[in-house]
Amino acid sequence: MRNARFLLLFAALIALLAACVAPAPAGAPAAPAAQPAPAEAQPQPTGGQVVIAPGQPIRIGGSFALTGPIPDPGKDIRQAAEIAIDDLNAAGGVEGFLFELVAEDGACSGDQGTVVGNKFAADPTIVAVTGGTCSGETFGLKPILQRARIPFVSPSATNPAITDPECDVCNRVALSDALQGEVDADFVYNQLGLRKVAVMHDNSDYGKGLAEIFQNAFIRLGGEVTNFEGVQVGDTDFRAVLAKIGANQPELIFFGGYSTEAALIAQQMKETAGLENAKFMSDDGAYTQQYLQAAGAAAEGTYMSFVAGDAQADKLAEFTEKYVAKFGVEPSQLGPFHGQSYDSVILIGEAIKRVAKVDDNGNLVIDREELIKAIRATKGLQGITGTLTCNEIGECGAGGVQIFIVENGQFKQIAGFGM
Amino acid sequence: MAVTTYSSTSTRFRQKTATRWLVRGLGVLILALVAWRVVTVGLAEGYPATFWMSQLINGLVLGGVYALVALGYTLVYGILLMINFAHGDVMMIGGFTGFFALQFFMALGWLQGSAALVALALILIVAAGMFGSVLTGVTLERVAYRPLRGAPRLVPLISAIGASLFLQYSVLLIFGVSPRVYQKPALIEGGFRAGGVFIPYTGLIIFVTSLFLMLMLYLIVQRTKLGRAMRAVAEDKGTAALMGIDVDRVIVFTFILGSALAGAAGVMLGFHNTVVKFNSGFIPGLKAFTAAVLGGIGNIPGAMVGALLLGVIEAIGPSALGIPTEYKDIIAFTVLVLILIFRPSGLLGEVVSEKRA
Numbered sequence: 001m002r003n004a005r006f007l008l009l010f011a012a013l014i015a016l017l018a019a020c021v022a023p024a025p026a027g028a029p030a031a032p033a034a035q036p037a038p039a040e041a042q043p044q045p046t047g048g049q050v051v052i053a054p055g056q057p058i059r060i061g062g063s064f065a066l067t068g069p070i071p072d073p074g075k076d077i078r079q080a081a082e083i084a085i086d087d088l089n090a091a092g093g094v095e096g097f098l099f100e101l102v103a104e105d106g107a108c109s110g111d112q113g114t115v116v117g118n119k120f121a122a123d124p125t126i127v128a129v130t131g132g133t134c135s136g137e138t139f140g141l142k143p144i145l146q147r148a149r150i151p152f153v154s155p156s157a158t159n160p161a162i163t164d165p166e167c168d169v170c171n172r173v174a175l176s177d178a179l180q181g182e183v184d185a186d187f188v189y190n191q192l193g194l195r196k197v198a199v200m201h202d203n204s205d206y207g208k209g210l211a212e213i214f215q216n217a218f219i220r221l222g223g224e225v226t227n228f229e230g231v232q233v234g235d236t237d238f239r240a241v242l243a244k245i246g247a248n249q250p251e252l253i254f255f256g257g258y259s260t261e262a263a264l265i266a267q268q269m270k271e272t273a274g275l276e277n278a279k280f281m282s283d284d285g286a287y288t289q290q291y292l293q294a295a296g297a298a299a300e301g302t303y304m305s306f307v308a309g310d311a312q313a314d315k316l317a318e319f320t321e322k323y324v325a326k327f328g329v330e331p332s333q334l335g336p337f338h339g340q341s342y343d344s345v346i347l348i349g350e351a352i353k354r355v356a357k358v359d360d361n362g363n364l365v366i367d368r369e370e371l372i373k374a375i376r377a378t379k380g381l382q383g384i385t386g387t388l389t390c391n392e393i394g395e396c397g398a399g400g401v402q403i404f405i406v407e408n409g410q411f412k413q414i415a416g417f418g419m
Numbered sequence: 420m421a422v423t424t425y426s427s428t429s430t431r432f433r434q435k436t437a438t439r440w441l442v443r444g445l446g447v448l449i450l451a452l453v454a455w456r457v458v459t460v461g462l463a464e465g466y467p468a469t470f471w472m473s474q475l476i477n478g479l480v481l482g483g484v485y486a487l488v489a490l491g492y493t494l495v496y497g498i499l500l501m502i503n504f505a506h507g508d509v510m511m512i513g514g515f516t517g518f519f520a521l522q523f524f525m526a527l528g529w530l531q532g533s534a535a536l537v538a539l540a541l542i543l544i545v546a547a548g549m550f551g552s553v554l555t556g557v558t559l560e561r562v563a564y565r566p567l568r569g570a571p572r573l574v575p576l577i578s579a580i581g582a583s584l585f586l587q588y589s590v591l592l593i594f595g596v597s598p599r600v601y602q603k604p605a606l607i608e609g610g611f612r613a614g615g616v617f618i619p620y621t622g623l624i625i626f627v628t629s630l631f632l633m634l635m636l637y638l639i640v641q642r643t644k645l646g647r648a649m650r651a652v653a654e655d656k657g658t659a660a661l662m663g664i665d666v667d668r669v670i671v672f673t674f675i676l677g678s679a680l681a682g683a684a685g686v687m688l689g690f691h692n693t694v695v696k697f698n699s700g701f702i703p704g705l706k707a708f709t710a711a712v713l714g715g716i717g718n719i720p721g722a723m724v725g726a727l728l729l730g731v732i733e734a735i736g737p738s739a740l741g742i743p744t745e746y747k748d749i750i751a752f753t754v755l756v757l758i759l760i761f762r763p764s765g766l767l768g769e770v771v772s773e774k775r776a
Contacts (some may be wrong), residue, residue, distance in 0.1 A: 066596070067591075067596045068596070071595070071596040071597050072597055203745060229743065229744055229745070230743060230744075230745035231744070231745055232745060232748070234698070234702070236688075236692035236693075236694055236699065237477075237481065237691075237692055239477045239734075240474060240477050240478075240733070240734045240737065240738075240744055240747065241737075241744035241745075243470060243473050243474050243477065243738075244470075244737070244738055244744060246470075247466050247467070247470050260598055260694060263694075264692065264693065264694065267693060270609075271609070271610060271617055271619050272473075272617070273469060273470070273473055273615070273616070273617055290597065293600060294598070294600045294693065294694060296600075296602065
């Protein structure tokens with residue numbers, strides 16, 4: 001008897017432990033003291049220099065969400081980065097030195113972002129990083145890269161707190177959700193004329209952050225938020241939470257999160273009392289082909305917002321041609337952020353060209369502190385997503401927010417703000 | 420042995436009774452607190468009756484799925500005294516097999532055909548899922564558990580956790596990380612309204628099919644020769660072998676039964692929630708394990724009752740307790756911990772394993 005009870009308790013403990021670990025609590029930024037201090041490997045208080053021997057590549061790290069909740073957009077972002085590397089190399093690289101992409105899986109989670117960050121920090125040949133894909137993942141990278149003096153440019157992490165005045169290595173091409181949340185709330189209140197909404201989020205740094213901004217903006221406009229409900233990334237049955245929301249009969253549900261959960265919520269809403277006629281709106285994390293495919297008929301008439309650059313049509317066409325030739329698939333089939341990803345890498349590459357010097361032995365020398373400043377000093381760079389200029393806290397993105405409606409299984413743009 | 424412990428010294432006996440009363444008092448206190456919270460917070464929200472009805476239905480559907488999976492845990496535990504932690508993943512394999520069967524029948528055009536043809540296709544898809552799971556379950560038994568028979572009891576448990584990870588990451592490698600989407604045929608799309616409560620067709624099918632499969636299982640275990648052999652092996656493997664029962668064969672048969680139920684659950688869950696991916700068996704597997712313990716692991720009616728109860732607790736709990744719905748998993752696992760503390764043999768008790776340990 002005692003044996004059996006012990007076994008059961010043990011099994012239950014394992015189960016609980018596993019349950020706690022499994023849904024990848026996206027993104028608690030790692031406590032600074034807990035890190036194995038990569039700075040110790042380099043005695044200088046500043047980052048020092050990267051010295052690349054002739055024939056060796058200039059290595060740029062990449063943290064991409066290749067597994068986790070949005071694998072397709074993650075793959076798209078990685079492939080776009082590879083095209084950018086090809087283009088930099090085709091243009092001659094830097095003084096004959098070629099670029100190389102070191103792709104790692106950030107898995108869209110803070111835990112994995114920390115793992116990838118430590119890997120890059122421990123590798124003295126990594127010059128700069130493109131990524132992470134998700135906000136939680138980037139919060140994992142941020143403190144580690146800051147201490148290791150490795151600058152990063154994220155193509156798609158939109159949580160406002162990714163950049164801040166204290167962090168000189170943090171940059172992004174994506175637009176902050178501070179803008180997206182405001183624009184979405186304004187669209188729902190003024191364009192759709194709705195006054196009573198429910199807000200849901202997936203408890204990721206990205207989804208919850210955006211949902212809070214939306215909620216605050218909507219209340220400030222004078223609207224009513226009936227519910228503010230969290231779910232978990234990876235949940236598939238939302239009927240219980242939707243029934244709870246339906247009891248308050250909101251006119252629209254806004255969901256901050258990624259495509260799989262968004263698609264399931266759009267579907268299961270239709271079966272919920274009080275939500276039969278409610279509209280659904282989600283964000284750039286759900287603006288994917290995968291959402292359309294998974295939600296099927298339920299996607300019709302739902303709204304999505306996307307943080308877009310004012311795409312340079314000819315540059316985008318040229319990029320798409322190379323992408324299809326190399327990977328055999330249209331980039332827009334996988335995800336929306338390829339333009340930003342390409343631009344992130346180009347931005348890094350151009351900054352490296354400005355600071356890299358060849359020493360007497362023919363080595364390429366890149367000073368880390370100079371590179372950090374050079375990236376921040378980017379001005380008027382012509383990218384796919386527009387003209388990129390980094391401001392004092394590292395917001396380098398161009399463009400504004402677009403709103404789409406799903407019609408006949410396609411996204412159709414119906415509004416654009418701040419372009 | 421329990422008996423010797425009790426009679427060894429009288430002080431120890433008194434201590435034991437005192438502890439037992441303390442634990443019971445604590446249990447009553449917790450129940451009272453929960454009831455107080457439900458009355459003052461949950462009911463005070465003023466949700467309409469239809470709301471509680473639809474949550475109840477959500478819970479019963481969820482419970483039906485948990486029950487099918489929980490039976491697999493309980494059957495295997497009853498016979499091998501081992502927790503097959505890979506069972507949730509066996510269910511996931513069923514979900515994937517069902518998905519590919521669905522693709523096959525869509526390509527054949529059966530799902531655009533008459534209602535009878537669609538129904539036949541659906542039954543075949545469920546059967547395919549069951550087949551996929553059975554194949555997986557039997558292979559696991561042969562490769563991961565049989566060589567460890569007679570080893571200390573933690574060893575097969577660890578092997579099961581390894582098997583679980585192996586299955587998950589094999590599927591991840593082979594089919595990738597993107598979820599597969601079940602396209603519901605028009606016949607089971609949507610649902611109907613009964614007294615202001617919406618009942619999805621897939622939910623109804625899950626509940627009815629679960630009850631049917633549970634009834635079948637009960638008949639097999641209670642009324643057939645193989646069932647009698649299963650019960651005999653559960654009672655005492657050694658004696659059963661002496662009576663001429665092929666113990667290995669009975670164990671394989673147990674895995675077949677459990678895996679078939681899990682496969683059916685995997686496919687039906689696929690239709691209900693429309694997505695299946697490499698880790699989609701993990702959380703339902705843990706919940707089903709919880710349900711099996713709640714009802715009394717090793718006890719077949721216990722698994723059914725525990726699963727339905729757990730499903731309902733999970734669906735109604737957050738609203739009734741007035742806490743955010745994102746904590747529904749916490750409610751489920753708290754129930755597990757409380758049951759293990761206050762009633763480790765489960766609601767319906769477990770007769771067999773008491774005797775042997």
